Amino acid sequence: MNEPLLQVTDLQKFFPVAGAGIFSRERGTNKAVNGLSFTLHKGETLGLVGESGCGKSTAGRTVLKLYDPTAGSIKFEGEEISGYSNAQMKPLRTKMQMIFQDPQSSLNPRQSVGAIIGASYEVHKINPEGGVKRAVQGLLERVGLNAEHYDRYPHEFSGGQRQRIGIARAIALNPKFIVCDEPVSALDVSIQAQVVNLLTDIRDEFGMAYLFIAHDLSVVQHISDRVGVMYLGKMMEIAPTESIYSTPHHPYTKALLSAVPIPDPQLERKREQIVLTGELPSPMKPPTGCVFSTRCWKAQAKCFEVEPLLQKVGQAEVACHFPE
């Protein structure tokens, strides 16, 4: 494949958990992302999957430097950006964008659609051909809305329409990389496919790379080139899409896959269901050794003591002492 667009190595993002008041000390850290590594190539889509609370959204926001990383390296187009200030980041912002999960909250209710999308040009002082209004209207049409929607306000749109506005905003500056943070999980199932299709079309048209975050393996299957599975802030397995669905190596991946409904009822009935027991451990106190050990049915003594590193297993990279 071509050269890497984004290279993330050993990324950590910890949140202090503090009490109120001047007497409070940091009483713990939420290790939301704890040593995450992956590479994203130009025009490629990497699906990032995991249960809610596994740190995938944090990871997405951290690689965009919306959060300052605690440790680790983020290279964007070969440039190390992990230590960049807001000012240093500003020129790069035109190249990386984000689409949010909740279209309700991601659009300022006090601004018209035109103002929301046009802000991209305003902030970067870019004057598109034919003026901002023309450009915004073009974008609206591109995402399947009407140019007349320019003066409307977010509350006048349905959820799917709002997500389209969010997409228009993200692609306004023609970025090379978009973090799609569960862009369809808040939408009705009937609309999910439309939005995913729109995203696929846009990617193909503009050649963007996506980091596509979802908690549902079924959504990422269609859009991703590769899929990474996260658990407690760490990557468990990362592999090309077909490979991960056909031959999952990590027990956790298997467990996730088993939860995906299969349209064929007969198959569905026959298939073995893996039900994970126990609660998701707190990211403030991750288990020692393998983080999945506390819920893994295959765990052995070693798993509780030594942390497995990502290693090549077939086409995949797997962090497991006993991969299948």
Next chain:
Amino acid sequence: MLKGKKSLKVALATLSAAALAGGLLTGCAPANSGGTITYLTQSEAWTHADPQRNYTGMHIAWFGSYLQRTLTAYDRKPGAEGSAVVPDLATDTGKATNGNKTWQFTLRDGSTFEDGSAITCEDVKYGVSRTFATDVITDGPTYAIGMLDIPTDPATGASTYKGPYSTDAANDTASFDKAITCSADHKTITFNLKRAVGDFNYTVTYLSFSPVPKAKDTGDQYDLAPVSTGPYKIKSYKTNDSMVLVRNDKWNKSSDPLRADRAFPDKVVVKFGQAAEVIDQILLSDKDKTAVSLDSLLPTNLSAVFDDKGEVLAKYKGRAINVYDPYVRYAAVNVKKVNCLPVRQAIYYGKNFQSLITLAGGQAFNGDPADGVIKPLMGLDYAKTGLGTNDKDWKPEGNVEKAKALMAQAATECPELYARATDPKRGLVYDIADTETNKKASAIWIESMTAIGITMKFNFIEAGKYYSVVLDATKQGDLSAGGWAPDWANASTVIPELFTAEGGFPMSQNWDDAAYAEFKKRSDANLTQPDRVKQGKEWAALNKYAMDQMWVIPGTFSKTQEIWGSKIGGAFFWEPQGALSFGDLFIQK
């Protein structure tokens, strides 16, 4: 508002409307005994309950009636008779010898304190000694210091005796022991005075001459729990709340003919801190039929009780009065600051008397325009000064032209003061107690002064603190509202008190004035003038002298209105104290 107490044994009856309740008084049978009389007042507490610290007539009348006995007292009768001095603790009204420089009183048998111990000469002497402790026993009259034959420090003019609390080795107790002596049987007390005082038996009507048992004296704190010698004693006394008096079972009726058959109620309650409107409304509506107001009626409520001429309406007949009180009201000029006669005169002519008196309820209630600091009721000591209604230039609504002419004169005579008085940023400061009526009055003052080019600013001082501020020379403004009544019927308790540096009420601060030296000489000489008629004429002349210098801007010869509940009997205006005869009140059956 007023300091100083008053007594007038002359001519009061002719002007006073006070004789009204007299009929009830004489035959008062014990049948009227019992019940509770409730007094209502706005004050948060008594100014003082310590006998040596009480000075105002109303307080003397109240405490003297219920709790404190003095060597002599005013007779409790309506009209002029009430100003007669009668024996109280003493068997007679005193024997003067040595050309009125030695006075002797003998105590009655059987008089006791509330614990049953007998009152002795030493107790009276101890009480008087407390007057000298001016650091602790503040605010009371200081006649004992001025009259007793005790040396003064030539440098400071202060007495060499510093009272019973002083731990100073140099404290001149010996002189005090010589000034007041007690007989071996502890019954007879002798006062040795430094100058002749013909009416010393009036002086000892003051509570400051009442006995205090040394063992019970708590100094400053005696103000909270004075020991009773009268028919009642204090059961409880709480600031902001109440004072409750109950009968003093150790009180010996036979030793106290003045109060003997008049201690009617079983209980006396004072409720402090009532809102003024509420007090008036309780009495107007007769909600509490056994209540008595210790405060004057608000001007705004006068029309409910009195007609235009000041007569009591039929509805309130027998339970309200409108009378001349002993006070003269004025604006004292701080002569040190306003050291320019034309400015003082301009204020006098420019003042809108008409509007001010209307605001205060009209002439029928607030009183007549004054022409000096001596009231006509003083008889011997009063003569017209030519001011007020006798001044052809004086106009009730203010004489703007005359005042402006005087200001023009001031511009050349005293340019510095003129510049200040006419500067809108500086101006003259008038101290006054903070009441709604005074606030409105200030607007009238400002209006009339603006008309003659003077900027006047008001310093509203919380009523309870008023005199402590304006009597402090460092805090006093340019003018200060004041009122004074003679302590007894001799202007020797007026002219020197107001206008000499040693006076008790020196708000004019006029001793740097060029005209002061002669005034002072004549005033001092007149104090020892043996001929009372000549003395009176000279006081009248000095009154005019002070007015010609405009050391005060004359105000009114004032009146007061009192009201009580319909079941209260025995009420009359006790002229020498300028208050109701509290001790004669009873609950009608």
Next chain:
Amino acid sequence: MFSKEAEQKVTGHSPRELAWRRFKSNKVAIPSLVVALLVILAVILAPLIYSLLGIDPAARDEGALDNRGEVPGDWNGISAKHPLGVVPGIGYDLLARMLFGARVSFLIALASTAITVFLGLLMGIVGGYFRGRVDGVIGRFTDFLLAFPTFFMIIALSAPTIERMEKSGLIQGNEARILYLIIIFAIFGWPYLSRIIRSQVISIRERDFVLSARALGASNFRILVKEVLPNVWTPVIIYVSLSLPGYLSAEAVFSYLGIGVQPPMPTLGTIIADSTKYMMNNSVYFFIPSLALILLVLTFNLLGDALRDALDPKSEN
């Protein structure tokens, strides 16, 4: 594929227009708005009204009083010459005094509100947006201010503070007294607003549109002005409409206690304080200023409620 989006009705109204619609549909909103505007207009145009009606707040008409300072008749001398009668004792025209007084009262209330809003917004936004140490300091400071017995502190500090102000030579008399009230109201008032704003800002800050603006590379300033501020106007507007009557009656209360503006300058509060003395024997004079204050406060309260309902769609569900 058929989607709901096709059914989406096209309306085309900004939130402001929607709020105005909701406002108009509220039965008391328009009348209270009209009354409030009329009052404000009357206060601003007071001098014009004086000359139109031939009244003067400084003129005393002693002819309207009898020789004991009372107003003859039962109606406080209400006539063509004196539309609301006269002030007993002194003979001022009551309407003129009330208009003049309302000017001063409004000045105090408006200035206090303005400073309160400024401080509350600033502190609330700074604390809520930047969080961390700044927020901690501001938060502890508001806790600290709120711990004081406000009412009592205003009384206790008035005399010495005004004395200090006058001694400084910069400001004198009633100007100093007005300034004192404005400053002290604002000092003890802003923490309440700042708390409301702060919690609002904290929730707005976490909304994705703020994150999105950051992803766009917008500066903190732009985010504050364009994204955060427009979303806190609702509580601010509501707060203003409620604190204005609050400060109006606070002025009356402190005037009743004798703190505040002195004659000859009137305020609504000083007029009421004076009128309570006439509760029984001139109830017309007693009721007019009190009713005026109650109506004024009522109007602004109603207006505030209507604004709240209009601006906060949730309360309308």
Next chain:
Amino acid sequence: MNGLLAYISRRLGLTLLILLAVSFTVYLIFALLPYDPASLTCGKSCNDPGIIEANRHRLGYDKPFFEQYWIFIVGLFAGRDFGEGAAALHCAAPSFGYSFQQHACVTDLIFDALPVTLSLAIGSLILWLIVGVGLGIVAARFRGKIWDTLSTAFVLVGTSLPTFLTGLMLIVFLVIKLDWSPFPAGGYTAPDEDIVGWFLSMVLPWVTLAFAYAAIYTRFVRSQIIEISTEDYIRTARAKGLSDGIILGKHTMRAALAPIVTMAGLDFAGLLGGAILTEAVFNLPGMGRLSLNAVVDIDLPVIVGTTIFAAAIVVIMNAILDIVYAFIDPRVRV
């Protein structure tokens, strides 16, 4: 449980710190006033330098400011002697100072006034909670109906009427003019002296104070209930077919309870510092009158003592409420 203990100790630490800051500030403010505290100790026209200096020494005003403050703080915990030897006046802990004007320990003055203010505050709290919460519920349940309008009217008149006018009108028109009520026109009767008299003397002050507060609470409760009823779980409950009454009682009110209790707790604490206007109009010798008179007389020890006391109650009540919520709702602790 460990987390809770840690939270409580942290909260208490913070409370102490705020108390210290408040007391220090109050002490500082009144030390900066242009008054000589010693010359205010001896009567109204005291100008004897000897006694002033003696009192200055007895009250410790001759010491440096920080030492004075430290002595004050120590006195709070250990009691304090004013002066030395036999002439010393002793105030037991917690000593808030000594008032020469009133010849009493400030603590004693506070404890004299507190029962009055407590009577007033507790009674009116009960009254306004009943009326305010009741009307609030009624208004919320019958939104837009006549009951809502009526309660809104009540609320608005209540919030528009200054307390002193309510109180004065109650006294003058109800007690005096109509003359049918058994209530006195003011004054306080101690309950241990005459329980009926106490009750009668408190009714009008309760009504006056509760009127203003009930209005605020009606408004608050109404908007709370309306806001909560739009929450998803209430909608779910409704969808499940639960009756309105059960939803209101079981779900809505439970959720609305915390903010109402918080507000009531803080208002109550604020009142213990004194309801100045109500106490003034009804002539109740409570905390408000005590502090107001201290201001009028410039009785500095009382001003400082009552202010710090009032602030302390508010701060402590705040802490109590926070800790109670930490018990109920673990999220608060984080």
